[in-house]
Amino acid sequence: MLVSQQQKLQEEIRALVARHGRTRAALMPVLQELQEKYASITDFAMQVVADELGIHPSEVYGVVSFYAFLHHEPKGRFQIRLCQTISCDLAGKARVAKQLENELGIAFGETTPDGRFSLEWASCLGMCDQGPALLVNDRVYTRVTAEQAHRIIEECRSVFGAHATQAAHA
Amino acid sequence: MQPSDSRKTPLTFDTIEPGSGLAAALAKSRADIIGEVSASNLKGRGGAGFPTGTKWNLAAAARVHGEAAKYVICNADEGEPGTFKDRVLLTAYADLVFEGMTIAARAIGATRGLLYLRGEYVYLRPHLEAVLDRRRKAGQLGADILGTPGFEFDIEIRMGAGAYVCGEETALIESLEGHRGEPRNRPPFPVNTGFMGQPTVVNNVETLASVTAIFAKGAAWFRGIGTEKSSGFKLFSVSGDCDAPGVYEFPLGITIAELLERVGGTGAKAVQVGGASGQAVPASQFGRRIAFEDLATGGSIIVFGPGRDMLHVAKNFMEFFVEESCGQCTPCRAGNAKLLEGIERLERGACSSAYLNELVRLCETMQVASKCGLGQSSPNAFLSIVTNFQDEILGRTPADR
Ligand SMILES: Cc1cc2nc3c(=O)[nH]c(=O)nc-3n(C[C@H](O)[C@H](O)[C@H](O)COP(=O)(O)O)c2cc1C
Ligand code: SF4
Numbered sequence: 417m418l419v420s421q422q423q424k425l426q427e428e429i430r431a432l433v434a435r436h437g438r439t440r441a442a443l444m445p446v447l448q449e450l451q452e453k454y455a456s457i458t459d460f461a462m463q464v465v466a467d468e469l470g471i472h473p474s475e476v477y478g479v480v481s482f483y484a485f486l487h488h489e490p491k492g493r494f495q496i497r498l499c500q501t502i503s504c505d506l507a508g509k510a511r512v513a514k515q516l517e518n519e520l521g522i523a524f525g526e527t528t529p530d531g532r533f534s535l536e537w538a539s540c541l542g543m544c545d546q547g548p549a550l551l552v553n554d555r556v557y558t559r560v561t562a563e564q565a566h567r568i569i570e571e572c573r574s575v576f577g578a579h580a581t582q583a584a585h586a
Numbered sequence: 587m588q589p590s591d592s593r594k595t596p597l598t599f600d601t602i603e604p605g606s607g608l609a610a611a612l613a614k615s616r617a618d619i620i621g622e623v624s625a626s627n628l629k630g631r632g633g634a635g636f637p638t639g640t641k642w643n644l645a646a647a648a649r650v651h652g653e654a655a656k657y658v659i660c661n662a663d664e665g666e667p668g669t670f671k672d673r674v675l676l677t678a679y680a681d682l683v684f685e686g687m688t689i690a691a692r693a694i695g696a697t698r699g700l701l702y703l704r705g706e707y708v709y710l711r712p713h714l715e716a717v718l719d720r721r722r723k724a725g726q727l728g729a730d731i732l733g734t735p736g737f738e739f740d741i742e743i744r745m746g747a748g749a750y751v752c753g754e755e756t757a758l759i760e761s762l763e764g765h766r767g768e769p770r771n772r773p774p775f776p777v778n779t780g781f782m783g784q785p786t787v788v789n790n791v792e793t794l795a796s797v798t799a800i801f802a803k804g805a806a807w808f809r810g811i812g813t814e815k816s817s818g819f820k821l822f823s824v825s826g827d828c829d830a831p832g833v834y835e836f837p838l839g840i841t842i843a844e845l846l847e848r849v850g851g852t853g854a855k856a857v858q859v860g861g862a863s864g865q866a867v868p869a870s871q872f873g874r875r876i877a878f879e880d881l882a883t884g885g886s887i888i889v890f891g892p893g894r895d896m897l898h899v900a901k902n903f904m905e906f907f908v909e910e911s912c913g914q915c916t917p918c919r920a921g922n923a924k925l926l927e928g929i930e931r932l933e934r935g936a937c938s939s940a941y942l943n944e945l946v947r948l949c950e951t952m953q954v955a956s957k958c959g960l961g962q963s964s965p966n967a968f969l970s971i972v973t974n975f976q977d978e979i980l981g982r983t984p985a986d987r
């Protein structure tokens with residue numbers, strides 16, 4: 417990372433901490449905002465957060481590594497999370513999964529080489545009456561069929577084209 | 587497709603005018619508020635079924651440590667597989683939920699409320715913030731609420747980040763305090779030592795909305811619904827093999843057979859009551875009642891049609907628990923992994939009866955030795971399938987998959 421980028425991130429984290437309060441209880445909201453903006457939380461970011469909150473960086477790492485929605489390793493701009501739990505399983509999640517892999521050319525747990533898409537399994541999303549269900553970042557898709565996999569990905573691509581430099585929130 | 591409305595029956599909550607419950611509660615003394623909740627016989631809708639009046643009483647009596655205050659937490663982590671009724675409540679009846687929190691605050695003397703919303707529901711956040719804003723402007727949150735001198739209370743929304751165990755109340759508090767979501771030893775209970783070490787009431791979304799309904803319509807009305815031990819109406823999240831999956835309201839005490847009739851699921855071979863941590867009830871027991879005295883549940887009902895492979899179901903649940911165990915204690919961390927291995931062996935048709943018996947003993951160890959409800963209940967589904975569907979489990983061939 418360039419020094420100027422690091423400085424910018426540092427300032428950003430200071431502002432976040434100022435807004436959420438310089439307390440341990442601010443850790444999650446601060447990390448969640450970083451995650452939302454950068455799709456992952458780097459070692460450098462964790463170090464700065466730790467310094468700002470006056471805790472050891474390993475404490476921050478412990479929290480980041482615990483939660484499924486916080487990532488230490490780089491992830492795609494679009495994180496596709498397909499529910500693997502029972503109701504979606506009964507509703508045919510396996511074929512949706514296969515087709516998502518086919519469309520993106522990656523397996524679950526992987527990120528496309530261009531850094532645009534990550535494919536992941538999720539536990540029950542609370543959409544069990546409308547499965548198979550998946551999330552693309554914050555957005556919920558329900559009753560997804562294998563035929564729709566392509567369209568969902570294309571929708572993301574068009575958003576990406578429009579704001580290529582920003583984290584897109586479909 | 588975008589999510590559609592899950593509601594399949596009219597809900598009592600449709601008939602509750604926002605504001606009416608809070609006004610009725612504020613007309614009472616604190617002790618009488620708790621008295622009314624106790625008189626309604628309301629039990630927690632999050633699954634455990636602890637009497638809400640008793641919980642509030644304990645928190646009301648608890649001493650605050652130092653200068654800080656008491657807290658009311660709404661548990662909107664809704665992670666139990668097959669549960670989605672809290673999503674519907676937060677979408678369509680958020681006022682009633684916030685109102686229940688406000689009534690709880692009045693009862694126990696809390697000044698701050700937190701709604702812990704699961705990360706998967708972050709799309710609901712702008713809507714919930716808007717409802718909170720409206721309630722502040724209407725004087726239903728903030729200082730001197732509805733003209734009640736000295737009654738100050740406000741609510742903040744905090745997000746979860748994809749961890750089922752954070753629905754467990756002490757893990758939820760750990761998470762709110764900026765830690766890994768690892769359950770604490772209980773006691774001490776949150777009513778004494780909760781968020782920031784202060785007395786804290788943690789209640790489920792539906793429990794809090796039900797409180798509002800109780801104040802709008804009276805404890806006697808609520809008690810008149812359901813059974814002697816299980817008062818009131820309850821929301822059910824129904825999914826799986828039925829004609830009309832969705833959210834239903836029924837009085838507690840309904841039998842599984844009656845429920846299946848209503849959701850278009852007759853002919854099912856089994857019904858999972860209580861989600862992954864609940865049990866698979868076979869057709870021969872469809873006369874059993876959904877109530878705290880028989881089959882207790884937070885409302886997750888998953889229907890399995892005649893063609894379903896119950897070992898596959900058990901495997902899916904066990905994969906869930908291996909993924910979601912916080913890893914803090916050995917019976918749960920190692921036990922769930924061992925059970926999954928055992929299920930895979932059964933799947934291959936390579937499991938002796940002796941080995942199956944060992945798995946059952948392992949289940950029993952996990953039930954008594956795990957630190958929190960996750961590990962204590964994770965063997966339930968497998969055990970119920972071993973008990974009720976033994977013919978599907980032993981001596982499998984590749985054709986059985
Ligand atoms: C692993 C685990 C997960 C839980 N998840 C939830 C949940 O998502 N929502 C909930 O209200 N209660 C959940 N609970 C129960 C809570 O610990 C707590 O009992 C409940 O929030 C109390 O509210 P109530 O009395 O209003 O039901 C969970 C318990 C365990 C052991
Ligand atoms: S039972 Fe499981 S989830 Fe609960 S504390 Fe132990 S390891 Fe964590």
Ligand code: FES
Nearest residue numbers: 499504541543544
């Ligand atoms: S099982 Fe997939 S959303 Fe609940």
